[in-house]
Amino acid sequence: xxxxxxxxxxxxxxxxxxxxxxxxxxxxxxxxxxxxxxxxxxxxxxxxxxxxxxxxxxxxxxxxxxxxxxxxxxxxxxxxxxxxxxxxxxxxxxxxxxxxxxxxxxxxxxxxxxxxxxxxxxxxxxxxxxxxxxxxxxxxxxxxxxxxxxxxxxxxxxxxxxxxxxxxxxxxxxxxxxxxxxxxxxxxxxxx
Amino acid sequence: xxxxxxxxxxxxxxxxxxxxxxxxxxxxxxxxxxxxxxxxxxxxxxxxxxxxxxxxxxxxxxxxxxxxxxxxxxxxxxxxxxxxxxxxxxxxxxxxxxxxxxxxxxxxxxxxxxxxxxxxxxxxx
Numbered sequence: 001x002x003x004x005x006x007x008x009x010x011x012x013x014x015x016x017x018x019x020x021x022x023x024x025x026x027x028x029x030x031x032x033x034x035x036x037x038x039x040x041x042x043x044x045x046x047x048x049x050x051x052x053x054x055x056x057x058x059x060x061x062x063x064x065x066x067x068x069x070x071x072x073x074x075x076x077x078x079x080x081x082x083x084x085x086x087x088x089x090x091x092x093x094x095x096x097x098x099x100x101x102x103x104x105x106x107x108x109x110x111x112x113x114x115x116x117x118x119x120x121x122x123x124x125x126x127x128x129x130x131x132x133x134x135x136x137x138x139x140x141x142x143x144x145x146x147x148x149x150x151x152x153x154x155x156x157x158x159x160x161x162x163x164x165x166x167x168x169x170x171x172x173x174x175x176x177x178x179x180x181x182x183x184x185x186x187x188x189x190x191x192x
Numbered sequence: 193x194x195x196x197x198x199x200x201x202x203x204x205x206x207x208x209x210x211x212x213x214x215x216x217x218x219x220x221x222x223x224x225x226x227x228x229x230x231x232x233x234x235x236x237x238x239x240x241x242x243x244x245x246x247x248x249x250x251x252x253x254x255x256x257x258x259x260x261x262x263x264x265x266x267x268x269x270x271x272x273x274x275x276x277x278x279x280x281x282x283x284x285x286x287x288x289x290x291x292x293x294x295x296x297x298x299x300x301x302x303x304x305x306x307x308x309x310x311x312x313x314x315x316x317x
Contacts, residue, residue: 039223043200046255060316061290064255068293071221071257078223142304144265150226152262162293 006175007084010109013172013180018092021105025096034092037081042074049095062190065162066102069187070095072155073106079151080118081108084178101188110181115171118181122169125160133161163187194235202228203253207235213248220264221257229263236270241279247271252286252314253294261297265304272305286312 001009018034031048033041046067053063074093081091091108110118128136140154147153160167166186173179194214198204203218205228214235222228239247249271251264268283275281285298295311302309 039201042221047200059290060288061292064288064291065293067255068257071255075221075223075257075259138300138304141262141265141300144262144269146226146259146262150224150259152259154258154262158258 001175003085003175003177006178007087007090007109009174010084010090010178010180013174014090014092014107014109017107017182018094021094021096025094028097030095030097030102032092032094036089037074037077037091037093039078042071042078045070045074045093045095057192059190059192062187066095066187069104069159069162069185072159073104073183073185076155077106077108079149080110080114082111082114082178084109084111098186101186104183104185104187106183108181110171110179112173112177112179115179115181119171122156125157126165126167130161130164133157133165137161159185194231196228196231205232211248212244212246213250215250215252216264217250217252219255220253220260221255222260225257225259225263229260229267233263233267233270236267236274239274239279241274241277244279246280246282247274248282248284250284250286251298254288256294256297265301268301268305268307272307275307281307283307283309284312285309286314289313289315 022029022032030052031045033045049067049070077091077093081089083089094105096103125133137154137157140152140157163185166188168184170182171179172182193209194205194207196205198218201219202222203216203220205216207214271281271283287294287298298309298311
């Protein structure tokens, strides 16, 4: 299958999944975005979430943790979502409020050659318990290393630690070169 | 001298030469964390121990991304290094009431740097 066809298939699937999710959560949607992601979009998503929860009876620390996770997920999309054939980004992000907690959905395209790195990294982290995640996080802070692009590369680790590993991922291979990566996270409510 | 106005995603940074207090306050999740923190690291690296003798770092963050936390760890390590060379330094870590994760980060930084970090809680209105 050509790369162009793989892009088209990703586009169809991502758009359909996004619309299905929006329809399913039309009554409890906090914020969502599909298409190109940027720092400006992130600031707007954080602000929308903060305004939605302004009068909600949740602990301040809980609201902040939710905003923090939004930041990490969206910056992860900005940094690691692979653009196919230099076309526009195929990704979406959504936050919905459920009875017991908040559900966050993130989807983006990823090149298969990069997907294996992600899977290895995430599987290692998922196998660790919360204390081990805490130790790994502390080790990263002590090493204080940044990659060539100035990023710490500990976003996923922090997300898993802060969500108590209520995290699931799915990798759907579309063709020889491209896959779709779906992430879903649950943050249980903490009332004031 | 160092000064930077706060934005939606980056903190206010200011240094008072008389009190020798460096304040970093606000959100910290910019797209380019190096652009924000490298000048602060440079400022601390170039800080003249003999002339200035002391430095207080006051940190009070709201939202902080993981890359910012590593940059802050680098800042704290730099301060620890300066202390070993004779600088009288102090870190005050303010966290909002109920923001246990910010307290947790401050405690991790204290543990890895061996600096005595003073913790202050800012109570809700």
